[in-house]
Amino acid sequence: MTVETTSAAELDAKDPLASLRGRFSLPGSVIYLDGNSLGALPVGLAERLDRVIRHEWGNRLIRSWNEANWYELPLRVGDRIAPLLGVGAGEVVVGDSTSVSLFRVLAAAAQLRPDRQVVVTERGNFPTDLYILDGLRQLMPHLEVRFWNESEPLVNSLRGAAVLMLTHVDYRTGRIRDMRSLSAAAHEAGALTVWDLSHSTGILDLDIDRDGADFAVGCGYKYLNGGPGAPSFTWVAPALVDVASQPLSGWFGHKDPFAFVPGFEAASGIQRFLTGTQQVLSLASLDEALNVWEDVSMHDVRKKSIAQTERFIAGVERECDGRGLALLSPRNSEVRGGQVSFEHEEGYRIMQALISRGVIGDFRAPNVLRFGFSPLYVSFADIDRAVDILAEIMRSESWKQPQFAAKQTVT
Ligand SMILES: Cc1ncc(COP(=O)(O)O)c(C=O)c1O
Structure with missing residues (x-):
């Protein structure tokens, strides 16, 4: 069985990194595929900053340069x-x-x-x-x-x-x-x-x-x-x-x-x-x-990253066949990093439509849809769901709705 033919549930159950998702605070409604631009918020980070601000800075003031x-x-x-x-x-x-x-x-x-x-x-x-x-x-x-x-x-x-x-x-x-x-x-x-x-x-x-x-x-x-x-x-x-x-x-x-x-x-x-x-x-x-x-082995991270990008590419090419999405990333996983990019001349609007459905990737001019897969918090089920939503957007052409054409400052 390959990563494309095994169920996402089975892959997630066997994933040695799966429990790390609990170390991040991500909204339940979101599939976050932009960790290559801005990583997710780690659990405990807000408390740490609160301590640094209120105690180290607020109470201890300049003494913290040495004390802390x-x-x-x-x-x-x-x-x-x-x-x-x-x-x-x-x-x-x-x-x-x-x-x-x-x-x-x-x-x-x-x-x-x-x-x-x-x-x-x-x-x-x-x-x-x-x-x-x-x-x-x-x-x-x-x-x-x-x-x-x-x-x-x-x-x-x-x-x-x-x-x-x-x-x-x-x-x-x-x-x-x-x-x-x-x-x-x-x-x-x-x-x-x-x-x-x-x-x-x-x-x-x-x-x-x-x-x-x-x-x-x-x-x-x-x-x-x-x-x-x-x-x-x-x-x-x-x-x-x-x-x-x-x-x-x-x-x-x-x-x-x-x-x-x-x-x-x-x-x-x-x-x-x-x-x-x-x-x-x-x-x-x-x-x-x-x-x-x-708690993480980089060997495990890379192995999962390759499996995830393989699965995403196979899913998009299967479900969006004929819809004008062309793989820009290398097909050979040995020379592909943690992201997958597809080109489409309406890439900006497609990405906006995806974001409106909770699948967050990003867009790079002039026509690149970029999806980054952080193995610490992206599951195989997320990947399948992202593929399904992208396929639905491409099939229905919902990306043509006018609100998706409005250009934001940061893409
Ligand atoms: C490859 C690469 N180098 C440099 C930068 C810019 O880094 P900074 O904004 O921290 O200067 C980025 C930002 O995305 C990047 O992708």
Whole structure:
């Protein structure tokens, strides 16, 4: 029996992760397929924040920087993310948005190759990654951008390259880039690698040091469930971290922030990738959200993720045959991350119709319907129900109702 022919009830009964759904607070009326954009609310997180706000901040005030270890949060939370990346304690720091973290590591990587000019990336990279690169080029005008086209061997693009900057799982298609072989090609050409792990962390079984990353960043609010605007993480290979310097050299990255001395001297280790005062409330949320991972094997997560995306693809292709939905994600599960994307020229309206029926995915311009499956809280029964509702919307063409055409600011 395959994942497509076994009943959802049987798959859910055998699922070693099934009980984790109880660790999340999700409205009963919703099938949530957008954990790759904003993860669900963990049970206990609101109470933790309430405690941080009322007790640590309200009662203890500034004393909490020491008493409640607020100061340690970026490294402490980093230590909890480290196992999900396959790296060691003390190697990851958490703070600021992914865009800001990317700026820091990209600048650091480029500065480690001062005699080279080229940053190799992909045109289809997540837009903020390319915008940040453009911004950095205003300050380092010698940098050139070279776009790698995946139909060509990467090595052709790497001549004279300083940095290879890639996103590991494509946000539109869900395609996984082969970190190990691409990093090896970059190193062979003398370049350093910067990986954006926003769509990989908490869904793929990662071992980024073994696979040749030199620098990595990623979001805290997607599969890690840290909440809207949760801070990002930064990892730098231990062999490089103490020779790397980043340009946002604020006091929290100083070796002795409370000495208040003139002149910046970087802290040793990953702490030097901090800039200013940390986002204590957001860090506390992410810290709380990370509790669930202590009971989770990434091997189980990946196995369930593959089974779920397989089942969804098979269901949609069977039930919506002839309705104009074309699979955009790779069919081969080995190179597909935790999301499934379909193209349809009326994708926006179809997604709005789905959301109105309680199936929440998202839309990416110009025509992509994106469904993300967080194995911690999505069941196989959810998948079958989502397929049924999508099929019903496509059959009845209810997406043509005018209210589904109204464009929202955030899609
Ligand atoms: C691949 C990727 N990189 C970066 C970002 C942006 O991160 P931030 O808004 O934290 O800067 C996103 C957001 O969805 C993303 O998908």
